[in-house]
Amino acid sequence: MNEFHAITDSLVGNILLALCSFFISNNMKYYLPRKEKYWYILVVSLMVSFLWMLAQHAALWVLFKEGDSYFSVIHNSWGIRFGAGFLLISSMSMFSLLWYSQQEQKQVASRKTETERLSKEAELFKLRQQLQPHFLFNSLNSISALTSSDPEKARHMIQQLSDFLRGTLRKNEQQWNTLEEELNYLRLYLDIEKVRFGHRLKTEIIYNDEALALKIPALLLQPVVENAIKFGLYDTTGEVLIKLEAKKEFNYLKVMVQNPFDPETSQPLKGTGFGLSSIQRRLFLLFARHDLISTKKDEDLFITMVLIPQVPVNEKI
């Protein structure tokens, strides 16, 4: 008789306890206390333990006959039963709390990295796409002039401008170019500028063949050269030579762009100027480094130097 009683008692007690734990854990899944976590756990565990005791009692009441001698055993063990049940239930709720908080944090973290990735991509795209409206409108004006004086040349320039614009609009697919592709794109831009400024603008591009295959973030050089042209053309009145030199140096692609300026009238540049600060930002987003672009003055020459680390493909973004 006593074995039957003991087994029933423990079965009923443990099944109910399992249900309680399931209830607590499930509850935590949908509601995680933010503040005063530990008070919450204590109160809930106490309440559930108490309910567990009641349920257990009621169940045994139904199962056993009234006046059964086993009740005295039950009565004598209230304290220890409650203690054990409370301990189990509270550790269950504690565990659930930790588990679900951790899950939640993981989700938040992954959402955050995703948002960061998206905003970084958007910013990079925007930086890549940045186009000076001034350049566009002045080029259109040149085309307008050519339509009557030299229609053939006008058509050619429309072609060049279209190719150039198409390059700036290209999304995602090409974040990285080889130096060769980048130089071809740059020549397109320089040809347009030469139509505008005529004989005043001279350019020279120097590179060695081993540098041609090196990688460079797409459209990085055009704004550097644009800056040099603007600086050179508006700071002097004569002929302007823009020189670009690219070479491989250790594990870097090193590009130097040089333009003339007037050291007497030019203000010491505040920062690096808009054109260059956006390039600095891009290089920072790509390589997490601020030291990849630098400028220096050498008598009446202004030199911008860009270093592009040659990282293995799988480390690129």
Next chain:
Amino acid sequence: MKVIIIDDEVLARGIVKEYLKSYSEADLKAECNDGFEGIKAIQEYKPDLIFLDIQMPKINGFEMLELIENPPAVIFTTAFDEFAIKAFESNAVDYLLKPFSKERFDKAIQKYFHYSSDASTNTQQVLEAAAQSPIQQNRVVVKDGNKIKIIPVSKIFYLEAADDYVKIVTENGVFLKKRTMGFFEESLSRYHFVRVHRSYIANTQLITRIDPYEKDSHLLLLSTGAKIPVSKTGYSKLKEVLGI
């Protein structure tokens, strides 16, 4: 009608020249590559109307106009957006946004024909308005005899009123410019310059001391050794700018 075109792009000048062909009364006197050539040509031909680009080598269109005693009527031709030139559109004869059509050009010429007021005063007003424009650079252009000098604002110590002129005291010497004190007060205010007195504008970055002087006035000592009187209102402006 004597006309001059000033623009640093050959093709841009070409358009104006082409559009002008339909006006037999227009007599194109010169085409200029930059502001320096522009000044010479204007002095030589005394044109009635000039077509002027704003962004040009060395000195921009406004700076060129500032150096001319009696500026002619001006039609600006520029690729700057409307926002940037809003400040002076009411005073210039007109402004043409590149690229512009023949119809738009004709409208500007019509405006010039009906332009009754005195061109010189109007152009002066354009300059006053342009002083506020974001296009302006941090420098002042002056004439030194026949030479044109560009002075970065950081090299200016102070400015002093001198009849119709303003005396500009700089690191490289003293220059006179035919402008009002109000013009400089306006255009230099964003470079830490304050009009401390009816006749003085000081570079506040050079101030070493401010001493009380006579009853309501003060005396400003610059790091260059110059002493500048400060009026009562000038002193309160100075306090506001310096945050004291």
